[in-house]
Amino acid sequence: MAEKIRYSEDVLEIAKITKALSHPVRVYIIKKLAGMHSCCYSGDLVDEIPVGRSTLSQHLKELKYAGLIQGETEPPFIKYCLNRENWEKARVLFADLLELKK
Amino acid sequence: MAEKIRYSEDVLEIAKITKALSHPVRVYIIKKLAGMHSCCYSGDLVDEIPVGRSTLSQHLKELKYAGLIQGETEPPFIKYCLNRENWEKARVLFADLLELKK
């Protein structure tokens, strides 16, 4: 019986990111932020995404928890932006996994 | 009230892949297959990954369902390999999302 491994930091970090991106709502939001708009308002999202306000809030919370986005309060709205620093880390991890060039 | 969107094929496809990769066990397996070894045996995995046989089987099933791997029976073992065709598609989708070069 061989030794059981411990997941490397990379594996755990990738799983954390993929988990955050494992739902169409969240992929949609990140795709939007990673593209042209690097920020958007929760109010705009609720108009276009077919999901209730409170549900959207939970999805945003998960993306925040995973470190992929951050919210700046800009009364009376909340502006959500891509967390560029962590996004860069994600790019490195995925470039490695997928053997892509940065 | 603006129009609700429909998720694009890309968004749905990315969500399917990220969901398949949203667990450390499955990231570990894919990382292994995408690296040096492009194939491995279920029996070897069960020795190194801290999870029971039946549970591992379920994880492999999910990766298969998502199209990321395929299993060739090679009695008395089953050899799992990366599904290169779909992996290439995944690379394109992620390269786009992460703005990486192929």
Added chain:
DNA sequence: ATTTCATTTCGTAATTTTGCGAATCATTAA
């Protein structure tokens, strides 16, 4: 101080995921 507006949190329900051991299946060896 009260109202208003955008958003989040709470409470809850339905569904899915994860994990295990026991039972089953498929193939080879005896």
Added chain:
DNA sequence: TTAATGATTCGCAAAATTACGAAATGAAAT
């Protein structure tokens, strides 16, 4: 044919995810 071996499926339980509406929050306007 019968055992042995490797792997999957079944049955189940615990935990997590997803979704919603109602209630609560916080900041600005009246």
